[in-house]
Amino acid sequence: xxxxxxxxxxxxxxVWLPGNLSCPGCGASLGLRYLAxxxxxxxxxxxxxxxxxxxxxxxxxxxxxxxxxxxxAFASSASVATGLSRTFKLRNKKAKVVVWAGDGGTADIGFxxxxxxxxxxxxxxxxxxxxxxxMNTGIQRSSQTPYKAITTTTPLGKRExxxxxxxxxxxxxxxxxxASPAFPLDFFEKVRKAISLPGFKFIHFxxxxxxxxxxxxxxxxxxxxxxxxxxxFILFEFENGKVKISQPSLAYREEKNRKPLEEYLKLQGRFKxxxxxxxxxxxxxxxxxxxxxEKFE
Amino acid sequence: xxxEKFLDFSKRGKVPLTGSRAIAFGVFLSRANFIAAxxxxxxxxxxxxxxxxxxxxxxxxEFMKVESEHSAMSSCIGAAIGGARAFTATxxxxxxxxxxxxxxxxxxxxxxxxxxxxRVIAPPxxxxxxxxxxxxxxxxxxxxxxxxDPQEALDTIPIAYRVAEEANFPAMVGIDGxxxxxxxxxxxxxxxxxxxxxxxxxxxxxxxxxTLYAVVDERYFNEHRYKQYKAFLASSKxxxxxxxxxxKKIGRxxxxxxxxxxxxxxxxxxxxxxxxxxxxxAEELTKEGIKxxxxxxxxxxxxxxxxIKKVSKDAEKIIVVERSFATGSFGxxxxxxxxxLGEKVKSFTTGLGGKxxxxxxxxxxxxxxxxxxxxxxx
Amino acid sequence: xxxxxxxNKEIKEFGVExxxxxxxxxxxxxxxxxxxxxxxxxxCTGCLTCFMYCPEGAIEVDDEGKPKINYNxxxxxxxxxxxxxVKAIKFVNEKELxxx
Numbered sequence: 070x071x072x073x074x075x076x077x078x079x080x081x082x083x084v085w086l087p088g089n090l091s092c093p094g095c096g097a098s099l100g101l102r103y104l105a106x107x108x109x110x111x112x113x114x115x116x117x118x119x120x121x122x123x124x125x126x127x128x129x130x131x132x133x134x135x136x137x138x139x140x141x142a143f144a145s146s147a148s149v150a151t152g153l154s155r156t157f158k159l160r161n162k163k164a165k166v167v168v169w170a171g172d173g174g175t176a177d178i179g180f181x182x183x184x185x186x187x188x189x190x191x192x193x194x195x196x197x198x199x200x201x202x203x204m205n206t207g208i209q210r211s212s213q214t215p216y217k218a219i220t221t222t223t224p225l226g227k228r229e230x231x232x233x234x235x236x237x238x239x240x241x242x243x244x245x246x247x248a249s250p251a252f253p254l255d256f257f258e259k260v261r262k263a264i265s266l267p268g269f270k271f272i273h274f275x276x277x278x279x280x281x282x283x284x285x286x287x288x289x290x291x292x293x294x295x296x297x298x299x300x301x302f303i304l305f306e307f308e309n310g311k312v313k314i315s316q317p318s319l320a321y322r323e324e325k326n327r328k329p330l331e332e333y334l335k336l337q338g339r340f341k342x343x344x345x346x347x348x349x350x351x352x353x354x355x356x357x358x359x360x361x362x363e364k365f366e
Numbered sequence: 367x368x369x370e371k372f373l374d375f376s377k378r379g380k381v382p383l384t385g386s387r388a389i390a391f392g393v394f395l396s397r398a399n400f401i402a403a404x405x406x407x408x409x410x411x412x413x414x415x416x417x418x419x420x421x422x423x424x425x426x427x428e429f430m431k432v433e434s435e436h437s438a439m440s441s442c443i444g445a446a447i448g449g450a451r452a453f454t455a456t457x458x459x460x461x462x463x464x465x466x467x468x469x470x471x472x473x474x475x476x477x478x479x480x481x482x483x484x485r486v487i488a489p490p491x492x493x494x495x496x497x498x499x500x501x502x503x504x505x506x507x508x509x510x511x512x513x514x515d516p517q518e519a520l521d522t523i524p525i526a527y528r529v530a531e532e533a534n535f536p537a538m539v540g541i542d543g544x545x546x547x548x549x550x551x552x553x554x555x556x557x558x559x560x561x562x563x564x565x566x567x568x569x570x571x572x573x574x575x576x577t578l579y580a581v582v583d584e585r586y587f588n589e590h591r592y593k594q595y596k597a598f599l600a601s602s603k604x605x606x607x608x609x610x611x612x613x614k615k616i617g618r619x620x621x622x623x624x625x626x627x628x629x630x631x632x633x634x635x636x637x638x639x640x641x642x643x644x645x646x647x648a649e650e651l652t653k654e655g656i657k658x659x660x661x662x663x664x665x666x667x668x669x670x671x672x673x674i675k676k677v678s679k680d681a682e683k684i685i686v687v688e689r690s691f692a693t694g695s696f697g698x699x700x701x702x703x704x705x706x707l708g709e710k711v712k713s714f715t716t717g718l719g720g721k722x723x724x725x726x727x728x729x730x731x732x733x734x735x736x737x738x739x740x741x742x743x744x
Numbered sequence: 745x746x747x748x749x750x751x752n753k754e755i756k757e758f759g760v761e762x763x764x765x766x767x768x769x770x771x772x773x774x775x776x777x778x779x780x781x782x783x784x785x786x787x788c789t790g791c792l793t794c795f796m797y798c799p800e801g802a803i804e805v806d807d808e809g810k811p812k813i814n815y816n817x818x819x820x821x822x823x824x825x826x827x828x829x830v831k832a833i834k835f836v837n838e839k840e841l842x843x844x
Contacts, residue, residue, distance in 0.1 A: 140577070576766055596758065
């Protein structure tokens, strides 16, 4: 397992430059910072569709990215990455292609292109940073918004469950992993492993958002950690038909070992109208998720 | 399936080809190495032929059938950024579906070439010929050509690539659905060597570590578009130079307009395959005493303003007969002509949904134009 | 021939500057701060948790392995204050920071 000292030895300077335009405490900015450091020894091209990330790069002519970024239309990130990665292969160019897309551009408007690229087993890494709503346009609901979360288009709380994108991507038979900014070394390992595998790889990155989830910005990492400790977000890898629960989530398999879900929910203003029945239903959903993953272990 | 005997590109020769197959041959001769397409009538044969041709160059040519036209153009964008010579083909619904990324490719200044086999846009459903889909793509910053027959379709593809790569704008080649795509003539196919001498290998400029297409705020955006506009208009000089070179090296000349009896006082103006019928109508009308000529507009963008002004200097009426559905005051092309030439431009719509356009249609149009400045021929 | 090829080069590259950006810190986001975090080096153990978790990358590491906050870019989000295992980082008012 990589350590902080190793990361520093590879380079002290940032590859995702500070002074970007993200909100204070942004999970996506932290994710990009980790991604850039994890891949700093490669020549890598990141395709970014319309999302918070297309704005936090900064305005022309300055860019916070010390790597190549290709901005593209909302629904087309997986397709642009397809064209780019296949052309590099044609030219025998040893460069890696990564997509860094939000949950809207992946699970909603970009879903068809995502599924097409995964079905053709295109050779690039697709990372969805999940802030659980359309944050760039001001906090509207997406398919990744959890049950009973308040957004501007679900003012009484979302009535539907979060769409299980991990399971859908597992059904495509590709490498699937989940990661959290509270466990950065685990994310580093998964990125480095995934980038060395052939074919389509999918990583689901949990990205807390202070203005969207309505919490004070200093609690970003605390909330990300609680999400894993309550099993609201489970860290695992899926490869060759088998699920491997990642080390940080292993301790929380049994319900009695998990931190109470209320601790996670009460920190966030988007869950302020939640009732006891809702919490019970969410706990059932978490148990169901564990049962599904265990079927593949 | 393309018969084996047609697959020898080392020698120049006459081959019976449909318009679709001519386009596929043109793309293959231009050494396009990334093709992403989605089938749609009447372009399907282009895609099928290219998938067969790609097997002849397995390690150097990538053919993908993607899951939608939006993805087809997006993949071409990704490929062009990566340094490939990209191609796609589509028609009506597909072209409208990819419209967002068509605009993106124009603004991103990527040298992609696309063939459009024109077809009605639904509803109501029809797979017949109509130019509306092509016309709706005007002003996307794409260079636009319209070919009238399989020979021109084959020749225009290497010309389009050469122009696109020298001006850094994408180029569209339109052909009539069914009238050209499914129509077989003997096409003179240049040899691979001849096309190689005309169209050199693509120059690749890598861009590590730069960010592409980031946010530009109001302080610079207007000026950026102004520069794009100037570059686009200036590309007409490149097009003229390239067409002269093609004429010298391969032996066929093309220009922005094709003229027939252009010193007449009535000029019929059309786009595409119906030029033949327009010429017949012009001859017959001239015999009847109404001096008529015909013009075919081959390049729609950048609009050949100077050539049009020159050719219509002495004409009294320009009778524009358009095979496209415009709900504005005048047809797509008639609007632009009227802005340049004024009231002598008359605008007529006909031939929608694949309705036959014959010399009788043009004769009717010329007669209607004596009293009306716009109308439909039903 | 020479002249026209030079002109062609001009058209090809004309107006494309607006499409390309270069790596450079976008803004001095230190100006966004309301309060500033300050590290108490007596308590700091050099675990570098703050360096890892800073969403901005505004915490640098000096040659002795101690974290140093870059106040040009620190937005004052407070993640470092919240996460430091020995509570060595505290928020101070901006005016006090200038004095230091």
